[in-house]
Amino acid sequence: MHGGAGVRRPDQQMPGTATALTAEALLAPYLRAQAADFLRSLRLHREQSAPTDSGPRGAEEAARALRRSARRISGSLHTFRGLLDPGWADQLRAELAWLSGTLAREHDCSTRLLRLLEALHRLSGAHLPAARTGKAGASGTGPATGGAATDRAALDVGAARAGALLERQLTLARTRAHSAALQALGSSRFHAVADSVALLASEVPLTPDAGAPAAETLHGPAEHARQRLLGAVDVLPAAGAADVYNEAHDAHWHQIRLLLRLHRYAREVVAGRPDPVLTGPERALDLHREAAEAASAASAAARTPRIAPATAYALGVLHADQRHEVDAARCVFRETWPYAPAVAAP
DSSP, rough: OOOOOOBBBBSSSOOOTTTEEEEHHHHHHHHHHHHHOOOOOOEEEEEHHHHOTTHHHHHHHHHHHHHEEHHHHHHHHHHTGGGOOHHHHHHHHHHHHHHHHHHHHHHHHHHHHHHHHHHHHHHHOOOOOOTTTBBBBOOOSSSGSSSSHHHHHHHHHHHHHHHHHHHHHHHHHHHHHHHHHHHHSSSSHHHHHHHHHHHTTTTTOOOOGGGHHHHHHHHHHHHHHHHHHHHHHHTSTTTTSOTOOGGGGGHHHHHHHHHHHHHHHHHHHHSSSOOGHHHHHHOOOOHHHHHHHHHHHHHHHHHHHHOOOHHHHHHHHHHHHHHHHHHHHHHHHEHHHHHHHHHHOO
């Protein structure tokens, strides 16, 4: 891998904190602040969900803020579990993961549909990536075996039908996700989560160990989170070594995305601020996930029974395009990864 200027060694990443500060002095205010943000976002979501002139955009922004706070609380409970009541931390973390995942599905469906429709529009007037034969989502039958003119004609015919098929499928999925989110937000389970977060905003159930200096109690778990991330990145295959169509590799990249978040949240607790050098890699991993899931959606649509060959061809081209986007995101991640081990990787 190749990094940009100013590549850092791993031992340069976790800045020290004043020895006078205890773990409680750093962790408790962070968790209380995130809990307050959660409750504020929840109030805004309820206000924006009511019929107003602002439409659904305000509710969507509030839901994103709600998920951000939930992820930070959940990630901190995971990393610094040893300083908290373990039973309480495990239960709240699981419930926040449920809530965040439930609220994310509607947004993910909308983002995926927009991405795929824009890609179809772009591909109908651009150079075509090859649709893979024998792959799910890339039919090797029909017009894909013809010349360039036949390919273009087939895409022009199939793109509109493919777009309509994707819109039907993903709109249905989005509607179901919206209903599930509304049901979750009105459930007794969610109210129990909100009550737990409200208590967290005023009182953090720390263990006696949290009274020790932060350098002795916080840095160890934060360092462990960072080492897990570095270890996962170091075993990535070299650029160009993996088949971009081998979707089995996606899971490892998705895991790195989650580990990067845990590392970033831990650094926010210990250093009091995010590390700006992580912005590029994190954005690349977000794009990687979006492209991978869009490719899977195109693949699933291509398995719809009794679709026309031109539609299947267009979906195959779309699948190939999104897998190329996956590869591009991986390249950007490698180029923006700031830590030294990634540079030395084969």
